[in-house]
Amino acid sequence: MAQKQPLLEVRHVSKMFGSVIALSDVSAQFYAGEVTCLLGDNGAGKSTLIKILSGVYQPTEGDYIFEGKKVVLNSPREALAMxxxxxxxxxxxIPLMSVWRNFFLGEEPEKRFGPIKGYDIKFAKETVRSVLGQMGILIRDPDQPVGTMSGGERQSIAISRAIYFGAKVLILDEPTAALGVKQAGLVLHHIVQAKRRGLAVIFITHNPNHAWPVGDHFIILRRGRVLGDYRRDELTQADLMNLMAGGEDLVKLQQELAALLEAPLGVAGESPNVQEVISAS
Amino acid sequence: MPADSVRIAPVPEEQLVRVGFVRSAFRRVEIGALIGAVAVWLLFAAVAPGNWLSVTGVARILDPASTLGIMAIAVALLMIGGEFDLSTGVMTGTTGLVAGLLSTRMGWNLWPAMFVALLFALGIGYVNGMMVTRTGLPSFIVTLATFFVLRGANVGVTRLVTEQVYVGGIDKTAGFDLARAIFNTGIDVFGVEFRSSIIWWVVIAVLASWVLLRTKYGSWIFAAGGDANAARNLGVPATQVKVALFMTTATAGWLVGMMNIVRLRSAVASQGIGQEFVYIIAATIGGCLLTGGYGSVIGASVGAIIFGMAQVGIVFAGWDTDWFYSFLGVMLLAAVLVNNYTRRRAQEISLAAAKARTEG
Incomplete structure (x- = not known):
């Protein structure tokens, strides 16, 4: 990818919490108009990496490069402003608040009434309806509390909001976790919409079935390191599944379990290797 | 996109049902309070129609409702912002004593004395807010401590200075007549005396409701109470909002404190104690959730009217006034049950609709 400059890049980033290494020498590039899937099991360092990307944590070592320039982010607000x-x-x-109040929270449109400024509610309601309509979410009633909407709709509203307020990079933290098939489909639909609008989308997931249909670029993290960094044409869905599931460890686990099935009763359950493999993966 | 990707079918128009009248009525925050107000009004209209249905009756009801309403509005805003204030009742006493002592013992004009009392109230509100937001302790505990400190100081300081537990003779201080005319006087309407505190109450209700529903600060109050962390992630200064709300309840306490001393011409050390719960009850009857993020200023005002009707109605009906607080307790429980039921119904309807939309 030498012909294109990445919109956002981290180079040789490490993060330590005391003596615990959460992230070690991670480099990754994120391009505009692409969906980069960040995959990994629990404890792989996904959440540490996104907290660095979103400005919550500062890396212990390494550089954060945005639009070709090295930057230091001190808070999520600074990241949002960029x-x-x-x-x-x-x-x-906020579940108890209406759709339109949520959508414009922190960025309220205002209207002047003589010397005082009020919330431009008419503009807010109409904008929410049309912006979400363009994203394929039909809002019958903008006054509806967000808490009464489905999980997929809520994620979609949050994504639409980020796009509307001019985000260049959209980081999505497990947006499809705990969603049913249709609901997850709705969210994937909006990920593609964001990509088509030229955003660099960083999609964090541990589900290769959700990553594969939308991803252009896959980064697999494992125990705080980059295990693999692939373009879409460099691997198959089966490869991705295998990488995600733990590759060799999975094969080993399967063999161990098969052996366990054949072992005589009484000594079963005492195979320490199974325990080891499970805890390692 | 590969063939196994998920396609989203557009929702056909006929599936878009209009928001029903019943559902929008259920979604009104104030529904419980309104039902309660109508029920109480009908009850006393049946039991004591003579006094109840007169202009005098209305004036009598609105008198206690006005000062309570002013407090309930401020308390409702704070509860929507996700916090409690138990020092509101005692604050009406403290501010009255500060203004009373400065004017009668130090010979100050009443106006600068009232101004110092306002600064004192703002200071206490600020300390309450900072303690809650800095320490992360529940506001219930922090303001309970403030309540007891002020309660003790009210009696302690007053007895030290006056050797009594009240400050009298405020009506002899300079500036009293103007203060009385502005804060609490009688206004003759159809030959019946209405308190001017009613005008204050109405103006404050309109103003507070406008801020809550029609400005960005209102959204910030709902957000600070609904989920302070999410609000902060979106750039809402939730901490400052909460501190400002504590200062608002303290200011309301000051205003009602001033109304009391110009009306009674004296300040009493025990003034307001126990009232903090009445304010919370009025706000809760009006639809405020104890967990924050939900409520209404108009609802709190209706809650205050219910309180006023109960207080006056029991006298009109010739019942034993000892039962007043029991009546209030029943009202609180009934209103909260109605609020809870309507909110749940509205949510069930919406959730079913959301399921129909996305699950097909």
Whole structure:
């Protein structure tokens, strides 16, 4: 990918918490108009990496490069101001508040009434309806509390909001986790919409079935390191599944389990190797 | 995109049902309070129609409702912002004593004395807010401590200075007549005296409701109470919002404190104690959730009217006034049950619709 400059890049980034190494020498490039899937099991370092990308953590070592320039982010607000928006799993919407209030929270449109300024509610409601309509979410009633909407709809609203407010980089933290097939489909639909609008989408997931249909670029993390960094044409869905599931460890686990099935009763369950493999993967 | 990707079918128009009248009525925050107000009004209209259905009756009801309403509005805003204030009742006493002592003992004009009392109230509100937001302790505990500190100081300081537990003679201080005319006087309407505190209450209700529903600060209050962390992630200054709300309840306490001393011409050390719960009850009857992020200023005002109707109605009906608080307790429980039921119904309807939309 030498012909294109990445929009966002981290070079040789490490993060330590005391003596614990959460992330070690991770380099990754994220391009505009592409979906980069960040995959990995629990504890692989996915959340540490996105917290660095979104400005929550500062890396212990390494560089953060945005639009070709080295930057240091001290807070999520600074990242947001630069156009790096993060949609957290649950932390982006207020359930008891209406759709339009949520959509414009922190960025309220205002209208002047003589010397005083009021909330431009008419504009907010109409904009929410049309912006979400363009994203394929039909809002009958903008006054509806967000808490009464489905999980997929909520994620979609949060994504639409980031796009509307001019995000260049959209970081999505497990947006499809805990969603049913249709709901997850709705979210994937919006990920593609964001990509088509030229955003660099960073899609964090541990589900290769959700990553494969939308991803242009796959980064697999494992125990704080980059295990693999592939373009879409460099691997197959089966490869991705295998990488995600733990590759060699999975094969080993299968053999161990097969052996366990054949072992005589009484000594079964005492195979320490199975325990080891499970805890390692 | 590969063939196994998920396609989203557009929702046909006929599936878009209009928002029904019943559902929008259920979604009104104030529904429980309104039902309660109508029920209480009908009850006393049946039991004591003579006094109840007169202009005098209305004036009598609105008198206690006005000062309570002013407090309930401020308390409702704070509860929507996700916090409690138990020092509101005692604050009406403290501010009255500060203004009373400065004017009668130090010989100040009442106006600068009232101004110092306002600064004192703002300071206490600020300390309450900072303690809650900095320490992360529940506001219930922090303001309970403030309540007891002020309660003790009210009696302690007053007795030290006056050797009594009240400050009298405020009506002899300079500036009293103007203060009385502005804060609490009688206004003759159809030959019946209405308190001017009613005008304050209405103006404050309109203003507070406008801020809550029609400005960005209102959205910030809902967000700070609904989920302070999510609000902060989106750039809402949730901490400052909460501190400002504590200062608002303290200011309301000051205003009602001033109304009391110009009306009674004296300040009493025990003034307001126990009232903090009445304010919370009025706000809760009006639809405020104890967990924050939900409620209404108009609802809190209706809650105050229910309180006023109960207080006056029991006298009109010739019942034993000892039962007033029991009546209030029943009202609170009934209103909260109605609020809870309607909110759940509205949510069930919406959730079913959301399921129909996305699950097909």
């Amino acid at each position: 156009g790096i928006a993060t949609v957290y799993q649950d932390l982006s919407l």
